[in-house]
Amino acid sequence: MGPRELGLPMQVAAPEPGELPAAVTIWEVGPRDGLQNEKQAVPVEVKLEFLDRLADAGLPVLEATSFVRPEWVPQLADAAELLAGLKRVPGIRYPVLVPNAKGLDRALESQVRDIAIFASATETFTRRNLNRGLDEQFAMFDPVVRRAVGEGLSVRGYISMCFGDPWEGAVPVEQVVSVGKRLLEMGCDQLSLGDTIGVATPGHVSALLRGFVAAGIGVDRLAVHFHDTYGQALSNTFAALRHGVSTVDSSAGGLGGCPYAKSATGNLATEDLVWMLEGLGIKHGVDLGKLVETSVWMAERLGRPSPSRVVKALSS
Amino acid sequence: MGPRELGLPMQVAAPEPGELPAAVTIWEVGPRDGLQNEKQAVPVEVKLEFLDRLADAGLPVLEATSFVRPEWVPQLADAAELLAGLKRVPGIRYPVLVPNAKGLDRALESQVRDIAIFASATETFTRRNLNRGLDEQFAMFDPVVRRAVGEGLSVRGYISMCFGDPWEGAVPVEQVVSVGKRLLEMGCDQLSLGDTIGVATPGHVSALLRGFVAAGIGVDRLAVHFHDTYGQALSNTFAALRHGVSTVDSSAGGLGGCPYAKSATGNLATEDLVWMLEGLGIKHGVDLGKLVETSVWMAERLGRPSPSRVVKALSS
Numbered sequence: 001m002g003p004r005e006l007g008l009p010m011q012v013a014a015p016e017p018g019e020l021p022a023a024v025t026i027w028e029v030g031p032r033d034g035l036q037n038e039k040q041a042v043p044v045e046v047k048l049e050f051l052d053r054l055a056d057a058g059l060p061v062l063e064a065t066s067f068v069r070p071e072w073v074p075q076l077a078d079a080a081e082l083l084a085g086l087k088r089v090p091g092i093r094y095p096v097l098v099p100n101a102k103g104l105d106r107a108l109e110s111q112v113r114d115i116a117i118f119a120s121a122t123e124t125f126t127r128r129n130l131n132r133g134l135d136e137q138f139a140m141f142d143p144v145v146r147r148a149v150g151e152g153l154s155v156r157g158y159i160s161m162c163f164g165d166p167w168e169g170a171v172p173v174e175q176v177v178s179v180g181k182r183l184l185e186m187g188c189d190q191l192s193l194g195d196t197i198g199v200a201t202p203g204h205v206s207a208l209l210r211g212f213v214a215a216g217i218g219v220d221r222l223a224v225h226f227h228d229t230y231g232q233a234l235s236n237t238f239a240a241l242r243h244g245v246s247t248v249d250s251s252a253g254g255l256g257g258c259p260y261a262k263s264a265t266g267n268l269a270t271e272d273l274v275w276m277l278e279g280l281g282i283k284h285g286v287d288l289g290k291l292v293e294t295s296v297w298m299a300e301r302l303g304r305p306s307p308s309r310v311v312k313a314l315s316s
Numbered sequence: 317m318g319p320r321e322l323g324l325p326m327q328v329a330a331p332e333p334g335e336l337p338a339a340v341t342i343w344e345v346g347p348r349d350g351l352q353n354e355k356q357a358v359p360v361e362v363k364l365e366f367l368d369r370l371a372d373a374g375l376p377v378l379e380a381t382s383f384v385r386p387e388w389v390p391q392l393a394d395a396a397e398l399l400a401g402l403k404r405v406p407g408i409r410y411p412v413l414v415p416n417a418k419g420l421d422r423a424l425e426s427q428v429r430d431i432a433i434f435a436s437a438t439e440t441f442t443r444r445n446l447n448r449g450l451d452e453q454f455a456m457f458d459p460v461v462r463r464a465v466g467e468g469l470s471v472r473g474y475i476s477m478c479f480g481d482p483w484e485g486a487v488p489v490e491q492v493v494s495v496g497k498r499l500l501e502m503g504c505d506q507l508s509l510g511d512t513i514g515v516a517t518p519g520h521v522s523a524l525l526r527g528f529v530a531a532g533i534g535v536d537r538l539a540v541h542f543h544d545t546y547g548q549a550l551s552n553t554f555a556a557l558r559h560g561v562s563t564v565d566s567s568a569g570g571l572g573g574c575p576y577a578k579s580a581t582g583n584l585a586t587e588d589l590v591w592m593l594e595g596l597g598i599k600h601g602v603d604l605g606k607l608v609e610t611s612v613w614m615a616e617r618l619g620r621p622s623p624s625r626v627v628k629a630l631s632s
Contacts, residue, residue, distance in 0.1 A: 198629075201595025202554055231588035231625035232595075235551045238518055266625070272547035279517025279548075309547035309582070313514070 021246035023283035032063040034255025036075050044078045055089045057290040064094040067103035083110035116156040121176045124167040149187040157183035162193045163200035173211035198229025202239035209243040223247035233268035253295030253306035269308030337562035339599035348379040350571025352391050360394045371405045373606040380410040383419035399426035432472040437492045440483040465503040473499035478509045479516035489527035514545025518555035525559040539563035549584035569611030569622035585624030
């Protein structure tokens with residue numbers, strides 16, 4: 001079912017040596033970022049089977065759920081139940097989104113070892129998403145991150161609206177770098193740079209990554225999170241790989257988006273990413289056939305086809 | 317309706333100077349490559365309005381139709397009638413696909429000034445598409461190209477299956493370069509390198525372009541033609557731009573594919589290409605708002621939505 005079974009050896013040639021990472025860690029966000037945007041609630045047993053299947057397909061990081069308030073994201077109100085039922089496969093990480101101190105309490109009760117917080121690069125989006133200003137968000141995250149680090153957890157800092165913001169337009173590179181620096185100083189070990197509304201193009205990606213490097217933050221601390229709203233997600237990922245970024249967020253079958261931002265549809269599909277990585281000769285560890293089967297299975301559960309081009313091509 | 321009207325100045329930053337072309341010529345293939353794959357025949361008046369709208373949107377090259385035998389491609393059986401009714405806008409080129417000597421006669425009768433021939437890089441596809449072998453195709457094209465050049469026409473040589481072939485697998489770079497060389501020696505002024513089944517990835521694109529350059533063929537003679545079957549078309553285009561390629565084929569709204577090849581769906585959508593070029597600060601001359609309106613209008617005529625992400629995002 002994958003490129004090899006199609007008889008097409010995709011690893012025809014990699015670009016100039018040293019330009020691209022030898023291996024990429026795919027940070028699978030489908031179970032959290034994908035399913036939180038579904039209108040209907042997905043039963044917890046379906047979510048658990050989804051996670052099991054993704055683990056079996058070889059994905060090394062599965063963002064499992066979120067402890068955000070159930071009245072905000074009812075689709076993930078079953079977080080504790082899900083984590084209680086989760087078969088944790090050794091070697092696989094199951095990070096959980098944690099919005100505040102109470103969320104961290106709940107995550108710790110559920111034996112979570114990796115958390116993520118969700119910051120923003122713009123004033124307007126911070127106000128709309130967190131009901132406070134750009135600078136005030138740090139006061140909210142600080143005790144959470146410090147305590148999590150004290151408990152030995154790894155903490156990822158998402159930064160949304162890193163490129164464009166629907167209210168503010170283009171977001172200055174320095175503003176994003178400044179937010180990232182504060183999150184790292186607080187104790188985050190990785191930043192995920194999000195193009196929440198999908199407007200970025202490869203030159204902008206290069207400029208942002210150069211901005212981080214110039215500020216002394218290495219690409220080993222950076223992940224990228226692109227949305228395919230305008231079809232740019234994979235090109236932007238390729239641009240980031242050329243800068244040495246080796247952690248890429250994507251969503252099985254292209255599930256999800258962002259419920260708070262206009263036009264914010266479509267995470268990068270993990271399958272489309274895997275196809276490119278395979279062709280570039282970059283190690284990823286994923287069984288594409290199993291992954292496509294999983295996305296087809298989930299699409300049946302959700303009652304609509306996957307937007308992933310690879311899923312469409314390989315399942316038709 | 318375009319990025320500017322959305323309040324998002326997309327030209328935030330271009331990559332390293334000198335790495336990308338300053339301007340790209342978009343070779344719009346929707347009226348020919350798109351419509352030849354439609355199941356229902358599109359009325360000639362609709363085709364003519366489509367061409368007028370594309371011209372008004374600023375596209376500099378509109379591949380208008382094909383003089384292939386009507387029994388093979390009934391969708392374009394109205395080629396002569398279309399060309400008779402076409403309002404040729406000064407400064408815009410309207411190339412026409414010409415399969416053989418008879419097709420060239422008809423093209424000349426219709427005052428065509430730019431033609432294209434359709435070669436293949438693989439034995440199997442040549443046999444299936446032209447009913448002759450890889451080497452024999454040149455004997456077929458040679459008199460057509462020489463006569464066209466003698467008449468002062470420009471001649472583009474398409475090469476299909478430049479990356480993978482569904483029967484032969486990965487296609488060796490030398491084989492594609494060899495076909496390209498022969499077409500140029502024959503008199504073609506430009507080659508369009510086609511990923512007919514959409515399997516290429518950026519490293520393979522780099523390898524092929526390096527192969528041409530090593531053989532003494534400059535990127536100014538090369539265009540790229542990617543299909544989005546596996547979601548790779550725009551990343552591959554970005555890779556080609558980095559090598560200095562400055563002519564890119566695409567199809568308004570992502571219309572079309574290839575009727576002879578399995579899984580060959582989806583030309584690169586012109587809108588998604590324009591979004592990237594705009595963001596990279598590369599001149600393209602297209603009014604994105606008018607183009608999206610045209611694709612929405614055509615989608616209504618065809619009774620199904622455009623697969624272009626940009627068209628979806630901007631028209632929803």
